[in-house]
Amino acid sequence: MLEKVREAIRRYGLLQPGERILVGVSGGADSMALLHALHRLRDELALSLVVAHLDHGIRGDTGEDLAVVRREVDDLGVSLLHERVDVPARARAEGGNLEGVARAARREFLERAMGEAGATRIALGHTRTDVAETVLLHLLRGAGPRGLRGILPATPPYVRPLILVSREETRAFCRGEGIPFRDDPTNEDRRLLRNAIRLDVLPILARHNPRAVDALARAGEHLAAAEEALAWTADLVLAEVSLPEGLDLGLLGALPRSVQALVVRRAAECAGVVLEDRHAAEVLDGAAAGRGEVHLPGGISARIGSGVLKLAHPGGEGPLLERWELPREGEAEIAELGWAFRLAHVPRPRDLTPPRPHVVYLDPRRIVSPLIVRTPCHGDRLRPLGMEGTKRVRDLLMEARVPRWERARWPLLCDGRGIAWVVGVRPSEDHRVMPDATEVLAVEARRM
Secondary structure, three states: OHHHHHHHHHHHOOOOOOOEEEEEOOOOHHHHHHHHHHHHHHHHHOOEEEEEEEEOOOOOOHHHHHHHHHHHHHHHOOEEEEEEOOHHHHHHHHOOOHHHHHHHHHHHHHHHHHHHHOOOEEEOOOOHHHHHHHHHHHHHOOOOOOHHHOOOOEEOOEEOOOOOOOHHHHHHHHHHHOOOOOOOHHHHOOOOHHHHHHHHHHHHHHHHOOOHHHHHHHHHHHHHHHHHHHHHHHHHHHHHHEEOOEEEHHHHHOOOHHHHHHHHHHHHHHOOOOOOHHHHHHHHHHHHHOOEEEEEHHHEEEEEEOOEEEEEOOOOOOOOOOEEEOOOOEEEEEOOOOEEEEEEEEEOOOOOOOOOOOEEEEOHHHOOOOOEEEOOOOOOEEOEOOOOOOEEHHHHHHHOOOOHHHHOOOOEEEEOOEEEEEOOOEEEHHHOOOOOOOEEEEEEEEEO
16 A cells, blocks of 8 residues: 555655645544555655644544544654534534535635644545545536546645555555554445445446446546646637637637637636536527627626627626737736746757746747736646646645735746746746757746
8 A cells, every 4th residue: 555655646746855744634544544654654755744633523422533543643753733613513504515514614624724734735535436436426416527537636735645545455554554443434324425326336336347446536537637638728729719808709609619618618717717517608609699798607707799708807897818918029017917028039058947037948939929928727737847747837836835815916928839937937848948949038037
């Protein structure tokens, strides 16, 4: 099991040397296995650990969960932060679903504890079995590729080092190592769909395919890759159909309706809103008619007319898709962002490492005009220089310790292919200076 934890951390870049990690431990086999795995790897990975435990008050014996966790962290010499929340009372007061209220309470507690502990990430005990269950759960709800990804290895600040490990493996690890754990009897309640999937559906599937859990988890990984490809495609097309005042209805209408839906969803995400199928369909119907207004979640509306589809605040002026085109050479000031940019084509320097963090060298032959600056969109991804895979821009900004309140308006240098540079943070591998280049585009950013 430890080798699979190492592999998950390496493959997905979950943890970095020197980090302080908050480990969410309920007392169950998965979280206890996670705690012991990270404790055994702490010197190898140069990590420091703090444990967080929430007593949700749903069962009468939850104090025993805390006792098990407390004894274990005392034996390991790890600090413990714990809290009790009366989730049933909160659910009655808020009129919410008990499971949903419990999840919200746990998230709020863990993020408070992360700040109190000075941690940079929160490690959770989700396993490969949880991924398989989530894929089936979302499939039954009619989810698309995004939902059918299941549970991702990382959704910062949360990371899941057990993502390659099955639930059977965590229980076997605990038993083999003499690690105590508590089983939650509410997990046997078949009235909850996830429990019914785990207790009834997965065993039936396993009779036909003993590796059903792994097959479902792999399907989730494939769908995650497909979703990433769709998001990348949507970014390219969004750049092509965007005008300063909104989206060009003529160019948008020439696309297949499925691609139009991708673009409209992506545009809405740039405004911080996630659209359901019915919302995207309403916008596309209005776009086909050439006029109208569609009210969307998040307090925005899609205004259609004069050959343009514009996402705007009700009664507000101008599009929410903020982007500013840069000249091929020279200087540009973007007063709305408080940043200025200077661009120059210069002979290729011997050392391609820029002299300052806010300077980047790009290969001008690999840039697809126009070159623009825009603010981050929900789900933005970049293939960082020197890496094979992609990373979310949100993660890069967090890792670079850009203050939370600045991230929404942090400048991104983009072209028709996507993001070329998260300013001052990381350039793109797709825009790197090639070995045969004799000239580079030097871009310098500075705060105004």
